[in-house]
Amino acid sequence: MRLSSFLGLAQTVAIAALGALALPAYETNELVARDGQKYVFAHFIVGIVASYTQDDWTADMKLAQSIGIDGFALNIGKDGYNDQQLGYAYDAAAALNFSVFISFDFHYWTNDDVAAIAQNLTAYSAKPAQFKVGEAAFVSSFVGDGYDWGSTATQAGIQLYACPNWQSGSFAGASGVSCGFSWNAWASENNSPIDQNITTDGDNAYISALGSMPYMMPISPWFNTHYGPAPSYDKNWIFYSDWQWNLRWQQALQLAPQFLEILTWNDFGESHYIGPLHPDNTDVYAGGATGAVQWVTGMPHDAWRDVAAPYIKAFKAGAQSPTVDTEELVFYYRPSPKDAPCSDSVPQPTGYDDDDDSVFVIAMTTSDGTVVITSGSNAPVSIPVSAGITTVSAPMATGTQTFELLHGTTSAMKGSGDLQVSSDCTVYNFNAFVGSVTASS
Ligand SMILES: *[C@@H]1O[C@H](CO)[C@@H](O)[C@H](O)[C@H]1NC(C)=O
Numbered sequence: 001m002r003l004s005s006f007l008g009l010a011q012t013v014a015i016a017a018l019g020a021l022a023l024p025a026y027e028t029n030e031l032v033a034r035d036g037q038k039y040v041f042a043h044f045i046v047g048i049v050a051s052y053t054q055d056d057w058t059a060d061m062k063l064a065q066s067i068g069i070d071g072f073a074l075n076i077g078k079d080g081y082n083d084q085q086l087g088y089a090y091d092a093a094a095a096l097n098f099s100v101f102i103s104f105d106f107h108y109w110t111n112d113d114v115a116a117i118a119q120n121l122t123a124y125s126a127k128p129a130q131f132k133v134g135e136a137a138f139v140s141s142f143v144g145d146g147y148d149w150g151s152t153a154t155q156a157g158i159q160l161y162a163c164p165n166w167q168s169g170s171f172a173g174a175s176g177v178s179c180g181f182s183w184n185a186w187a188s189e190n191n192s193p194i195d196q197n198i199t200t201d202g203d204n205a206y207i208s209a210l211g212s213m214p215y216m217m218p219i220s221p222w223f224n225t226h227y228g229p230a231p232s233y234d235k236n237w238i239f240y241s242d243w244q245w246n247l248r249w250q251q252a253l254q255l256a257p258q259f260l261e262i263l264t265w266n267d268f269g270e271s272h273y274i275g276p277l278h279p280d281n282t283d284v285y286a287g288g289a290t291g292a293v294q295w296v297t298g299m300p301h302d303a304w305r306d307v308a309a310p311y312i313k314a315f316k317a318g319a320q321s322p323t324v325d326t327e328e329l330v331f332y333y334r335p336s337p338k339d340a341p342c343s344d345s346v347p348q349p350t351g352y353d354d355d356d357d358s359v360f361v362i363a364m365t366t367s368d369g370t371v372v373i374t375s376g377s378n379a380p381v382s383i384p385v386s387a388g389i390t391t392v393s394a395p396m397a398t399g400t401q402t403f404e405l406l407h408g409t410t411s412a413m414k415g416s417g418d419l420q421v422s423s424d425c426t427v428y429n430f431n432a433f434v435g436s437v438t439a440s441s
């Protein structure tokens with residue numbers, strides 16, 4: 001009762017305030033198109049950082065900002081600590097000139113939650129770090145098909161630039177939507193693994209359904225999740241990601257959408273984080289001792305950010321290819337051969353057999369060279385690369401993984417991964433171990 005009478009009041013105030021201000025969605029699209037500016041965001045799961053301090057937020061944001069990411073999409077469910085953590089996030093961002101916006105997770109929110117969503121948007125969009133298009137506060141979602149963003153803006157009494165993730169990919173009859181965000185960041189068929197590299201087919205279908213509205217393209221390095229069986233948590237599959245990270249960035253340059261959203265900064269449960277690990281803070285691994293901590297501990301992904309940096313620069317410049325300023329070999333590999341018999345009560349994730357038993361290098365070079373991969377006891381494999389960013393691979397063998405870049409016969413850099421590949425394993429871990437070799441390492 002109290003809620004509905006409050007609502008009535010908010011609505012009246014909102015309509016009065018809006019009169020002269022509201023821009024129809026197409027005019028804000030015009031603004032985006034006219035200034036032509038492109039933006040890159042990273043998806044941040046607020047639900048797993050209950051114990052973050054503002055300093056933790058600042059540290060993560062500095063890392064993101066250092067590779068050209070403009071802001072975090074703050075994914076929220078209905079956790080009691082949202083307001084505290086969103087407060088830290090908006091304050092940390094403001095101090096860094098970084099941007100943030102809320103991404104409502106409709107696994108938790110429903111289409112009937114207009115009043116609560118509007119209330120949150122009124123509160124947070126007034127803060128200086130709120131990402132805006134023109135005067136309109138940017139907002140996004142995970143799912144939420146058919147959610148009424150038009151009524152939300154009216155109730156909130158502000159202009160909104162809504163870029164929701166409608167899984168149907170159909171925006172016919174949408175209210176108050178300015179842009180669309182696909183979640184189709186991995187090769188799959190009906191959300192099941194397939195033995196194929198990702199293509200832009202899903203993006204193109206989404207783009208055509210959007211008509212003239214801008215597209216926010218999802219971009220992700222990996223997917224592995226390995227939670228136990230039903231009824232507790234039936235979630236145990238991979239999407240084929242062997243070549244994905246560099247390939248997806250090439251697709252982003254080619255498609256050149258208005259917005260990119262990296263999936264994700266910190267979703268450890270699905271192994272597609274590019275943010276740092278938090279070894280002293282395992283509650284951020286969603287599921288504690290029985291969950292992601294098993295496939296995330298000791299598995300950094302930080303060096304993947306080094307690949308993103310030149311691509312983000314190229315994306316913002318509208319270039320078709322990235323420019324490498326500093327040479328680096330970014331390598332990644334799984335901790336065990338795929339058929340290693342691990343002492344794990346949960347079977348291998350669905351789709352595991354599609355992975356190749358290979359080790360991979362994304363070579364970032366300023367001139368032509370040769371990448372030499374020595375995997376365990378295998379003989380060294382030499383692969384020529386041209387200047388630029390190229391993914392190469394070699395068959396995986398257990399033991400130490402060593403990577404070298406030659407220019408002619410001169411060694412430019414050489415180093416080994418801190419993790420040995422081993423068949424002696426307690427977890428079917430199809431997450432990637434990521435590291436890098438540079439001239440100074
Ligand atoms: C803040 O960021 C915006 C956009 O990224 C930029 O145009 C502006 O110059 C920055 N301001 C400061 C004080 O760094």
Ligand SMILES: *[C@@H]1O[C@H](CO)[C@@H](O)[C@H](O)[C@H]1NC(C)=O
Pocket residue numbers: 078083116117119120123124
């Ligand atoms: C956001 O919505 C939730 C759920 O209704 C509410 O508990 C919270 O106080 C809201 N936050 C703000 C700042 O309005």
Ligand SMILES: *[C@@H]1O[C@H](CO)[C@@H](O)[C@H](O)[C@H]1NC(C)=O
Pocket residue numbers: 195196197243
């Ligand atoms: C993915 O692309 C790479 C590089 O072109 C290729 O070597 C690999 O076989 C492809 N994977 C699949 C499953 O087609």
